[in-house]
Amino acid sequence: MKGKNVLDVGCGTGRYLEVVLKAEPEALVGIDLSEAVYVAAENLLPNNNRLMLLQCDANHLPLPDQVFDFVYSIGVIHHTPDPYKTWKNLVRLVKPGGRFAIWVYGKGRGNRLPSWIPRPIYLYKFLANRIIPSGTMLKIVLSYVPWAIKLNRLPLIGLVTRQLFPVIDYKGRFSLTDEMLIEWACLDTFDCFTPKYARTYSVDEIIGWYKNNGFVDIKVGKHLVSVSGRKL
Known part of the structure; x- marks a missing residue:
């Protein structure tokens, strides 16, 4: 990404912005609908004159066509x-020859138990979206993730506790410190419980988006479902 114009859609507090900045892009724009973008601004803007942050809707971006x-x-x-509509709205921002990469929830991800066995996570999602205020839910997640993640890693008992105390755990998947593993686990577990919308897709479905819109050199990443393509 060195010397390139890059756009991060849904940058949040800047987790991936920080990574991309190390690659020395010409310009990096991060957008997010939530107020998390202000946290990213506080952490990253003072020392990065190539970074610009916007709080806006991904479907109504105040950005010109074909600039990234x-x-x-x-x-x-x-x-x-x-x-799919959101994805198509972002296609216009990619230069001819530029790449567009996404990661979305995969169908059936993490379902190791038979489908007829009740999963507490569905109750937690209902409570988070209908009853418990988001601020309170965040405090709950922050309090239980540090000890639940340790239980969930244990053999045998972990098979049970992973259902009772679901945690997004990146151990062994990314090179992160223990502190960062807990931080990412808290953020992504909270994200798993609280969204109003959470669609899932197969690899073939996402590849179809790219093929049907003139993308070539389509690549599938190892963390499903992650797909990228080059715009003609």
């Missing part, structure tokens, strides 16, 4: 009312 060499959206599009 690389556009990516990690774990965001599936939380919009119409993910």
Whole structure:
């Protein structure tokens, strides 16, 4: 990404912005609908004159067409009312020859138990969206994740506790410190419980989006469902 114009759609507090900045892009724009963008601004703007942050809707971006060499959206599009519409609205921002990469929830991810066995996570999602205020839910997640993540890693008992105390755990998947593993686990577990929309997709469905809109050199990442393509 060095010397490129890059767009992060759904940057949140800046987790991936920080990574991309190390690659020395020409310009990096981060957008997010939530107030998390202000946290990113506080943490990253003072020392990065190549970074610009916007609080706005991914479907109504105040940006001109075909200005970015690389556009990516990690774990965001599936939380919009119409993910395919959102994806198409972002296509216009990619330069001819530029790449567009997304990661969305995969169908059947993490379902190791038979489908007829009740999963407490569905109750938690109902409570988070209908009864418990988001601020309170965040406090609950922050309090239980540090000890639940340890239980969930244990053999045998972990099979049970992972259902009772679901946690997004990246141990062994990314090179993170223990502190960062807990931080990412808290953020993404909260994200798992609280969204109003959470669509799931197969790899073939997402590849179809790219093929039907003139993308080539389509690649599938190892963390499903992650797909990227080059715009003609």
